Amino acid sequence: MPGETATRSPRSITMRLGAAVLVAVVIWFLPAPEGVTGEAWHLLAIFVATIVGIMLEPLPMGAVAVCGLAAVTLTQTLSLRDALSGFSHSVIWLVVMAFFISRGFIKTGLGTRIAYSFMKLLGRRTIGLGYSLIATDLVLAPAIPSITARAGAVLYPIVKSVAEAFDSHAGNHTERRIGSFLIINSFNGNLITSAMFLTAMAANPLSVQMAAEQGIEITWLSWAVAAIVPGLASLIVVPFFLYKLYPPRVKRTPHATEMATTRLKQMGRLRRDEGIMLATSVILLILWIFGKQLYVHSAVAALVGLTILLLTGVLTWRDILAERGAWDTLIWLSVLVMMATFLSKLGLVGWFSGTIGAAFTNTDWMIAFLVLSLVYFYSHYFFAGNTAQISSMYAAFLGVAIAAGTPPLLAALVLAFFSNLFSSMTHYGTGPAPVLFGSGYVRLADWWKLGAAVSVVNIIIWLGLGGLWWKFLDIW
Amino acid sequence: MPGETATRSPRSITMRLGAAVLVAVVIWFLPAPEGVTGEAWHLLAIFVATIVGIMLEPLPMGAVAVCGLAAVTLTQTLSLRDALSGFSHSVIWLVVMAFFISRGFIKTGLGTRIAYSFMKLLGRRTIGLGYSLIATDLVLAPAIPSITARAGAVLYPIVKSVAEAFDSHAGNHTERRIGSFLIINSFNGNLITSAMFLTAMAANPLSVQMAAEQGIEITWLSWAVAAIVPGLASLIVVPFFLYKLYPPRVKRTPHATEMATTRLKQMGRLRRDEGIMLATSVILLILWIFGKQLYVHSAVAALVGLTILLLTGVLTWRDILAERGAWDTLIWLSVLVMMATFLSKLGLVGWFSGTIGAAFTNTDWMIAFLVLSLVYFYSHYFFAGNTAQISSMYAAFLGVAIAAGTPPLLAALVLAFFSNLFSSMTHYGTGPAPVLFGSGYVRLADWWKLGAAVSVVNIIIWLGLGGLWWKFLDIW
Numbered sequence: 030m031p032g033e034t035a036t037r038s039p040r041s042i043t044m045r046l047g048a049a050v051l052v053a054v055v056i057w058f059l060p061a062p063e064g065v066t067g068e069a070w071h072l073l074a075i076f077v078a079t080i081v082g083i084m085l086e087p088l089p090m091g092a093v094a095v096c097g098l099a100a101v102t103l104t105q106t107l108s109l110r111d112a113l114s115g116f117s118h119s120v121i122w123l124v125v126m127a128f129f130i131s132r133g134f135i136k137t138g139l140g141t142r143i144a145y146s147f148m149k150l151l152g153r154r155t156i157g158l159g160y161s162l163i164a165t166d167l168v169l170a171p172a173i174p175s176i177t178a179r180a181g182a183v184l185y186p187i188v189k190s191v192a193e194a195f196d197s198h199a200g201n202h203t204e205r206r207i208g209s210f211l212i213i214n215s216f217n218g219n220l221i222t223s224a225m226f227l228t229a230m231a232a233n234p235l236s237v238q239m240a241a242e243q244g245i246e247i248t249w250l251s252w253a254v255a256a257i258v259p260g261l262a263s264l265i266v267v268p269f270f271l272y273k274l275y276p277p278r279v280k281r282t283p284h285a286t287e288m289a290t291t292r293l294k295q296m297g298r299l300r301r302d303e304g305i306m307l308a309t310s311v312i313l314l315i316l317w318i319f320g321k322q323l324y325v326h327s328a329v330a331a332l333v334g335l336t337i338l339l340l341t342g343v344l345t346w347r348d349i350l351a352e353r354g355a356w357d358t359l360i361w362l363s364v365l366v367m368m369a370t371f372l373s374k375l376g377l378v379g380w381f382s383g384t385i386g387a388a389f390t391n392t393d394w395m396i397a398f399l400v401l402s403l404v405y406f407y408s409h410y411f412f413a414g415n416t417a418q419i420s421s422m423y424a425a426f427l428g429v430a431i432a433a434g435t436p437p438l439l440a441a442l443v444l445a446f447f448s449n450l451f452s453s454m455t456h457y458g459t460g461p462a463p464v465l466f467g468s469g470y471v472r473l474a475d476w477w478k479l480g481a482a483v484s485v486v487n488i489i490i491w492l493g494l495g496g497l498w499w500k501f502l503d504i505w
Numbered sequence: 506m507p508g509e510t511a512t513r514s515p516r517s518i519t520m521r522l523g524a525a526v527l528v529a530v531v532i533w534f535l536p537a538p539e540g541v542t543g544e545a546w547h548l549l550a551i552f553v554a555t556i557v558g559i560m561l562e563p564l565p566m567g568a569v570a571v572c573g574l575a576a577v578t579l580t581q582t583l584s585l586r587d588a589l590s591g592f593s594h595s596v597i598w599l600v601v602m603a604f605f606i607s608r609g610f611i612k613t614g615l616g617t618r619i620a621y622s623f624m625k626l627l628g629r630r631t632i633g634l635g636y637s638l639i640a641t642d643l644v645l646a647p648a649i650p651s652i653t654a655r656a657g658a659v660l661y662p663i664v665k666s667v668a669e670a671f672d673s674h675a676g677n678h679t680e681r682r683i684g685s686f687l688i689i690n691s692f693n694g695n696l697i698t699s700a701m702f703l704t705a706m707a708a709n710p711l712s713v714q715m716a717a718e719q720g721i722e723i724t725w726l727s728w729a730v731a732a733i734v735p736g737l738a739s740l741i742v743v744p745f746f747l748y749k750l751y752p753p754r755v756k757r758t759p760h761a762t763e764m765a766t767t768r769l770k771q772m773g774r775l776r777r778d779e780g781i782m783l784a785t786s787v788i789l790l791i792l793w794i795f796g797k798q799l800y801v802h803s804a805v806a807a808l809v810g811l812t813i814l815l816l817t818g819v820l821t822w823r824d825i826l827a828e829r830g831a832w833d834t835l836i837w838l839s840v841l842v843m844m845a846t847f848l849s850k851l852g853l854v855g856w857f858s859g860t861i862g863a864a865f866t867n868t869d870w871m872i873a874f875l876v877l878s879l880v881y882f883y884s885h886y887f888f889a890g891n892t893a894q895i896s897s898m899y900a901a902f903l904g905v906a907i908a909a910g911t912p913p914l915l916a917a918l919v920l921a922f923f924s925n926l927f928s929s930m931t932h933y934g935t936g937p938a939p940v941l942f943g944s945g946y947v948r949l950a951d952w953w954k955l956g957a958a959v960s961v962v963n964i965i966i967w968l969g970l971g972g973l974w975w976k977f978l979d980i981w
Contacts, residue, residue, distance in 0.1 A: 039818075042818075046816065088815060088816075088822060089822040089823075091822050091825070091826070092815045092821075092822040092825070095808070095811060095812060095815060096812050096815070096816065098808060099805070099808045099809055099811075099812040102802070102804075102805040102808060103801070103805055103808075103809055105800065109595050109802050109804060109805060110593075110595070113593040113594070113595060113598060113804075114593050115593070116592045116593040116598075117586075117589040117590050117591070117592040117593035118589070119585050119586070119589060122589060122592075324581065325579070326578070326585050328578075328585060328589075329575070329578040329579055329585060332571070332574060332575045332578060332579075333575055333579060335571060335575075336571060336572050336575040339564060339568045339571060339572070340522065340564070340572065342515075342518075346564060346565040346567050346568040346833075347565075349567070349568070350567070350829040350832050350833055351829070353826040353827070356826050356832050357822075357826055
């Protein structure tokens with residue numbers, strides 16, 4: 030949950046903070062390499078310290094971002110105007126608005142209704158049950174950028190109640206009856222749907238903004254179009270793969286469809302607020318898809334969706350003010366986008382890419398990019414969270430890939446998609462991981478082994494089938 | 506409290522919304538007067554409808570602001586970049602940060618300790634008790650922009666417990682023993698302290714920004730310096746005036762000092778977090794006062810203060826995310842500042858001021874400005890809240906005053922100060938009014954009569970003594 034962090038002793042907090050400050054001080058006073066201005070170098074020092082802070086987490090990410098912002102302005106590394114510029118970025122408000130809108134799915138119960146409807150339809154077998162949860166996640170993904178909300182607030186309660194209905198509990202050797210499969214399946218499905226839409230994960234806009242700084246435009250629609258084919262393929266293949274590799278003992282689940290039918294009956298007919306929520310999501314999708322033709326920016330579309338929900342009373346202003354995840358994202362995302370923007374503007378990313386990229390001049394770009402993207406992917410073993418890695422590595426890897434000759438849009442998209450898919454491998458690499466892992470249904474060793482296996486499947490699908498699709502789309 | 510609004514029937518909401526939309530549509534399709542661009546005229550239509558929405562309040566102010574923002578962007582009256590520009594305004598983050606910091610006074614109990622310390626010192630008589638509450642308010646004002654928090658969360662609980670200790674209760678004919686005086690006195694003191702600092706009231710930055718659009722710079726320090734003399738005079742005169750006009754029956758209150766002593770004893774010595782809070786406020790004041798010499802912008806100072814509180818754990822990130830008043834202010838203030846900025850930039854304010862100002866060409870500016878400022882002041886009978894009036898009238902009245910020959914900085918400051926003082930007259934004109942009036946200690950007729958009387962006292966002090974002080978400061 031936003032605003033929370035593991036409870037640490039004061040000593041541990043001080044050590045972690047000290048480490049971040051030390052990094053800043055050391056870099057700050059090192060001589061800037063040739064070709065890098067002092068201003069850029071100082072910003073790099075604060076930026077790296079902020080990333081170290083986000084990784085060591087002496088305080089929650091938002092608080093670390095506030096410290097970074099204070100450092101940037103107090104040292105006058107950037108002007109106050111530049112330092113605050115992140116807060117008016119359209120891509121940030123797109124995500125913040127989507128956070129507000131997503132509350133509507135949970136508040137009205139529409140998210141749960143969608144899940145039970147899919148379950149009623151597909152839930153006769155365990156594999157179908159797995160697909161029904163993934164279908165729900167897919168339907169909700171475009172408008173719910175909080176992956177933790179999708180996985181934790183909508184899907185997890187359903188997975189848990191289904192598992193328990195089949196007498197599969199954590200901690201009494203019945204996990205593998207059905208619960209373990211449903212948990213690991215929902216987790217991996219969630220990562221894939223996150224990769225499919227700009228608004229399906231809070232840090233996706235960070236990738237988009239970093240690509241924009243290198244002259245590459247990615248819109249809501251172009252992201253979705255590029256991701257749809259490999260995304261759907263992954264959503265079909267991965268559950269089946271997990272089902273074979275990590276089979277549940279219960280394979281047939283007629284009881285699940287009954288359960289779904291009962292729950293739907295209890296919910297009654299679609300209520301007014303659910304109907305409005307449904308209509309709003311349709312309008313939103315239409316505006317996001319046809320935004321260019323209708324001259325409606327994706328952030329304006331989200332603003333319109335929010336306005337509908339407020340005017341109809343589906344969401345109250347009190348709901349908005351209580352939506353901590355949105356305010357949290359507003360702060361950390363704005364600060365990171367601001368820093369990333371100015372690292373690029375001040376020429377640091379270009380300098381770094383040029384320097385490292387020079388090593389690849391005699392290499393075929395395909396091989397160079399394959400190596401770069403795999404290194405990027407598997408570096409996620411070292412990161413607790415998508416944001417930390419995107420902000421520290423995305424821009425640099427993109428720059429180097431382009432310098433090595435990779436078609437820019439291709440490189441930007443692959444790295445952006447990988448920034449979601451790379452979370453399969455650990456139980457700490459993304460928000461939903463600790464929630465789902467914490468359920469106790471999957472042993473740590475299994476989580477890691479399955480995660481590693483799925484990572485290979487995803488990479489093959491996205492680079493292979495995806496590559497063909499992007500060729501067809503003329504992206505490269 | 507932010508996010509709340511009177512419970513209205515769906516019918517009433519629809520009527521109020523309809524009225525706002527109707528206003529927008531009518532203005533939109535009226536022909537723009539000569540000298541006004543279509544763009545400016547359309548922005549005016551949306552702006553006026555937003556103000557009507559803020560006044561009729563079909564939804565809370567923040568939600569109305571979201572609707573206004575949606576209208577501006579969806580109609581492409583302004584570009585998305587311009588429409589979102591308000592969110593990165595330094596004056597907004599100054600106030601938002603101050604909101605976060607102010608939580609520290611309440612959370613650590615430092616605010617209450619300060620109140621009891623003053624009470625111990627001055628509380629032997631009822632009038633002294635009144636002054637002690639006002640002194641507390643004055644000390645807290647620079648760092649607590651939520652007047653409702655100062656009056657409602659810090660002072661009101663103390664007023665109530667003191668009144669009850671003297672057997673003065675609401676609703677059983679004992680109000681006038683002491684409670685009524687303390688309530689009306691705290692209310693009026695609160696308005697005066699709000700007028701004394703840029704950061705003492707959430708909408709003060711709106712005045713500053715509107716003045717900036719007309720080329721008038723008001724900093725945190727220049728505001729405080731201009732306000733200090735008339736402000737202190739008002740804080741001394743008004744309680745005494747109320748004491749004579751509306752005397753409490755209990756005049757001597759030795760018990761109050763005993764009570765304060767006991768409470769302070771119960772609180773024990775200054776705790777770590779209170780000490781840090783105290784030190785932070787001192788640092789903050791130093792940075793705000795010497796900001797120019799130290800090259801620290803007032804918003805950076807606030808950011809530094811917040812960082813100290815976060816690093817020391819006095820405030821947690823969870824506290825920040827739960828600070829609804831700050832997020833509420835962020836939204837409505839950014840939208841209003843944005844609209845006001847572009848109404849000026851698009852020439853509308855200049856056009857209006859030139860047109861109306863022409864009527865004053867043969868009038869002495871002193872008389873013209875006296876009339877204008879009095880009309881501005883007493884118009885507040887028609888407004889529920891400072892923001893509604895500042896956003897609808899401040900820029901225009903300032904423009905006209907300047908056109909009539911008033912020294913610009915003088916006009917900007919007087920209107921900004923009046924934007925706080927004008928709230929004395931009604932029980933709905935500002936946030937703390939309903940809270941304190943709602944205590945039931947003061948009859949409605951008394952509230953209005955005393956408010957009207959105090960308004961005259963304040964105007965005489967601020968224009969008279971204030972005028973001399975500003976002459977001395979070379980403001981005119």
